[in-house]
Amino acid sequence: MNNVQLRKVGKVYAGGFEAVRQISIDIPDGAFCVLVGPSGCGKSTLLRMVAGLETITSGEVAIGDKVVNALDPSERDIAMVFQNYALYPHMSVYDNMAYGLRNRGTPKPEIETRVQEAARILEIGHLLDRKPRALSGGQRQRVAMGRAIVRKPRVFLFDEPLSNLDAKLRIQMRVEIKKLQRALGITSIYVTHDQLEAMTLADMLVVMNKGKVEQMGPPLALYEKPQTTFVAGFIGAPPMNLVEVPAGGMAGLTLAHPPQVGRFILGIRPEHFQLSSEDAGPSALVVELTLTAVEAVGSETFLYGAIGGAGREIIVRVPGKADIAIGTKLRAVADAHDLHFFHAETGDRLPD
Amino acid sequence: MEKRVTFDGKALPYLLLAPQLLVTIIFFYWPAVQAVWQSFLIQDAFGLSTEFVWFENYQTLFSRPEYFRSLVTTLIFSSVVAFLSLSLSLLLAVQADKQIKFASGYKTLLIWPYAVAPAIAGVLWLFMFQPSLGLVSQSIRALGFDWNPLLNGDHAMALVVMAATWKQISYNFLFFLAGLQSIPKSVIEASAIDGASPMRRFWTITFPLLSPTTFYLLVVNIVYVFFDTFGIIDATTGGGPSKATETLVYKVFHDGRLGGDLGGSAAQSVILMVMVIGLTAIQFRFVEKKVQY
Numbered sequence: 057m058n059n060v061q062l063r064k065v066g067k068v069y070a071g072g073f074e075a076v077r078q079i080s081i082d083i084p085d086g087a088f089c090v091l092v093g094p095s096g097c098g099k100s101t102l103l104r105m106v107a108g109l110e111t112i113t114s115g116e117v118a119i120g121d122k123v124v125n126a127l128d129p130s131e132r133d134i135a136m137v138f139q140n141y142a143l144y145p146h147m148s149v150y151d152n153m154a155y156g157l158r159n160r161g162t163p164k165p166e167i168e169t170r171v172q173e174a175a176r177i178l179e180i181g182h183l184l185d186r187k188p189r190a191l192s193g194g195q196r197q198r199v200a201m202g203r204a205i206v207r208k209p210r211v212f213l214f215d216e217p218l219s220n221l222d223a224k225l226r227i228q229m230r231v232e233i234k235k236l237q238r239a240l241g242i243t244s245i246y247v248t249h250d251q252l253e254a255m256t257l258a259d260m261l262v263v264m265n266k267g268k269v270e271q272m273g274p275p276l277a278l279y280e281k282p283q284t285t286f287v288a289g290f291i292g293a294p295p296m297n298l299v300e301v302p303a304g305g306m307a308g309l310t311l312a313h314p315p316q317v318g319r320f321i322l323g324i325r326p327e328h329f330q331l332s333s334e335d336a337g338p339s340a341l342v343v344e345l346t347l348t349a350v351e352a353v354g355s356e357t358f359l360y361g362a363i364g365g366a367g368r369e370i371i372v373r374v375p376g377k378a379d380i381a382i383g384t385k386l387r388a389v390a391d392a393h394d395l396h397f398f399h400a401e402t403g404d405r406l407p408d
Numbered sequence: 409m410e411k412r413v414t415f416d417g418k419a420l421p422y423l424l425l426a427p428q429l430l431v432t433i434i435f436f437y438w439p440a441v442q443a444v445w446q447s448f449l450i451q452d453a454f455g456l457s458t459e460f461v462w463f464e465n466y467q468t469l470f471s472r473p474e475y476f477r478s479l480v481t482t483l484i485f486s487s488v489v490a491f492l493s494l495s496l497s498l499l500l501a502v503q504a505d506k507q508i509k510f511a512s513g514y515k516t517l518l519i520w521p522y523a524v525a526p527a528i529a530g531v532l533w534l535f536m537f538q539p540s541l542g543l544v545s546q547s548i549r550a551l552g553f554d555w556n557p558l559l560n561g562d563h564a565m566a567l568v569v570m571a572a573t574w575k576q577i578s579y580n581f582l583f584f585l586a587g588l589q590s591i592p593k594s595v596i597e598a599s600a601i602d603g604a605s606p607m608r609r610f611w612t613i614t615f616p617l618l619s620p621t622t623f624y625l626l627v628v629n630i631v632y633v634f635f636d637t638f639g640i641i642d643a644t645t646g647g648g649p650s651k652a653t654e655t656l657v658y659k660v661f662h663d664g665r666l667g668g669d670l671g672g673s674a675a676q677s678v679i680l681m682v683m684v685i686g687l688t689a690i691q692f693r694f695v696e697k698k699v700q701y
Contacts, residue, residue: 128600130601
């Protein structure tokens, strides 16, 4: 069993800065776990603690039920793909991949077989004699992946491996990483700040903020039922509209069944709105908007409108093209099950 | 886009270059040409007449075993000093690179010796190792070892090697430290994850990646030992005992200034000049190729 368990893991730096606070995550064998959050949220620190590159201040990290806190990175049987790839610049692609095997005293014929196998999977067989500087960004990325897979480690660690690639290559590599991880079935922890990457790769998504876990679970569960306003605003693009509704209600915004708490935050995703006419039947939410900006991207159009003509601005997504002039008054409605309510102060989700 | 400044007249750029050119010509080229010219001349014992003799000075030089002895001394001296100063400074730099808490203080202290003038450094070491008074030699003698650099040629050599090495370590240390800090941390981390022990990590990753720095320093150190150690040798041993520490550059001074053989001394200078030109040429060729990777 190559599951990874983090038990109340904490990291405090020498200056007293608490980068990671009491994090407990249980990653099952073969799962693809993605840590996502804004920069400085402690996700990379957490990954480096699993790798053994960063000491663990408190708590325990266990790989396959064995606590590895005191083990060197080399003894943890992990492989890591770095953001800048960290290829050895003076070694050929072949040597880069063979290095870890040689260090572990793998017999030569087996090194040959494994490197060739990895090169075949990643389609870099023709690059084996090249030095890293003679490779493109995407090729370097593949070599870094190759170096990780030849060792057949128990756990893969990815530290923002795609952030140095251009947008098109990033999508392509994202798909390949997912396929590769599925095929090899190796437990993986992947750090990124890109929510789309996180959503598409993860079996298990962990949203982090300020050194703490905000929420974890399957990506769609986080999308459908964010437990905090932070998760609500972080997952999904464009982000969920979060509108603070005062105790007496808000002009231009009508809720059929508002929560009985006075002040609260209403969350609604742009894609869950529909435009409707005055004479349509009653809806769980009705918002009167004055259009302030239009963003057309072809397959869909984002309408920016001010609630009640002058209030808070929200985004409404409509499919296809929409030919509406700025300043037009609109009426957007949404169903009850697409509405999210959060506590005005803590940002926590209110019980349904 | 590169911005190019253009001058209207032809005179201005030359005028701007003039100070640097003047300094170079007066202090470098002129003496060099003088030395070459002088190496073809022989003066009589009273300095009253000079005679143009073509390569006679060189022929005399190469027919004398002392010259080759001095060459061998220089080679031994320079290789030992270069090896010691490079390896010690690399060791110190690797430690300083790890050390975080007092790093800046530690570095400053290590850089100090470089600010000491060669002759002063020589005198310091002379005092410490002076057979009857020196602090260090007293303890060496107390251990039953008959330390005497004033009479024993090997001891004298050891003394100048130590002084010259000590002085050069700072310079090498600075370059090695900068070289170490330019190696991406993640590369070292990757090799740690790849199962390399710290020792193996150093020899398979750090050392090869430092090779441009090491090569540069090797050339600089050889040039240093060939020429800049004059002050140390002069102050510490004066080339003695019985020429055991007489390097080529010291011999130039000894034969020319003390021995009065200006022609022969000039011929030696010219040979040294050719050596430096050769070393520099090698250095430039390799630095341009960036060595290895």
